[in-house]
Amino acid sequence: MKGSSADRLRRLRWVLTLMFTVMNAIGLVVFAWLVIKADRDSGEKQMDLELSRVTSTVSRLVGADGQAVVTALVGQDEIYQQCPQFAVLPGGAGDFDPLYSARECVRMDPAVLGGLAQDAARAGRELYGYKRAEDGRMVRVRAQPFRGQSAYLGAVVAVSDAEPMLAEHDNLVLWVVLGATVLTGSLALAGHLLSARAIRPAVAALEQQEVLLAETAHDLRTPVAALRALAETALRNPTQRGDLLPRTVRLASRMGSIIDGLLVRARLAAGVERLAVQPVWLDQLVSGVVEETPTDGSNVTLTAAPCKVMVDPTLLQRAIGNLLDNALRYGRQPNEPAIVHITVANGRVTVADHGPGVDGDFADDAFDRFRTGSGSSGLGLSIVRWVAWAHGGTLSVYNAEDAGAIFELALPPVP
Structure with missing residues (x-):
């Protein structure tokens, strides 16, 4: 990696920012996924509870006499006029005329509902999920089978319009994604600022060190050159050594003072003094x-x-x-x-x-x-x-x- 130590530290700032942003982004994605999943599960649970109330109530009103199914009481209950809509359909061993609730909240294909009733009666358990209405709308369905004396005769199929719940869920998804994006950007900016604050002392110390080294070389260059010149003169002219020696001592003392001063400044800058x-x-x-x-x-x-x-x-x-x-x-x-x-x-x-x-x-x-x-x-x-x-x-x-x-x-x- 090229550049000075201070430059490498500055590049490290971007690496730290990227790592901080990625880690927070992963956390936000997981959190957003959990929020979105919890919202969808909650909406489906609410619809399933309402559908279960309808199918359970209608199943109690349906009577069976051997292989015959009696639905007269269903038409007398207030649920017959309400939404979600339902249908009592034959399936398995049952053979009777279908009964549809008086209020059609969503237009459904009878064949789709009949297939659900057949599947629930054969399986002997409740079935639920999503289907498409005739106009293409998404609906939530629940099929609850009912028994005769020896076998399942049919099922009560309830249908609820899922579009309002799905629209609210999509709106929540939009806001969660937007919020996560804005928060990720904010965290990236905060991470960039924090990383700068974290490495600032190291950058300052390295810059001070580089300046200190440059100034040391500058201050020592002249006395070192003079000291060498004095030494060379003394070698060439032994008779002048007595005059040159005091000057050499003074130069050495000056260099010692420079080095001593550099050490004091370095210790003060590092905060160890x-x-x-x-x-x-x-x-x-x-x-x-x-x-x-x-x-x-x-x-x-x-x-x-x-x-x-x-x-x-x-x-x-x-x-x-x-x-x-x-x-x-x-x-x-x-x-x-x-x-x-x-x-x-x-x-x-x-x-x-x-x-x-x-x-x-x-x-x-x-x-x-x-x-x-x-x-x-x-x-x-x-x-x-x-x-x-x-x-x-x-x-x-x-x-x-x-x-x-x-x-x-x-x-x-x-x-």
């Missing part, structure tokens, strides 16, 4: 960082008002040190020492320099790629922002009105 939060006097912490940072002839001033914050002092010292180091390195005019002023008050640390400032794209980008105006990757500033976020604070950057850049680290002060 635990904060040892405690109350800290911010003015004293910043003052200590300023005193310990070599200025190499630069002018660094500090104005601080006592204020206390809840922070991890080790991480905050690194963040303040990175801000100061950034100002000393890039906050200067060409061939002039850096001028840096630090202000501490109310949980805010402001580092102002007199350099060329930052371009608008960098300021508006809010340290997305942590690029400084000098072309560095700005890894130190990215660590500062991570430290700020980890403590619920912010890191802002803007240009001064006269000249230079201003970086402001804001932390929630302790009441």
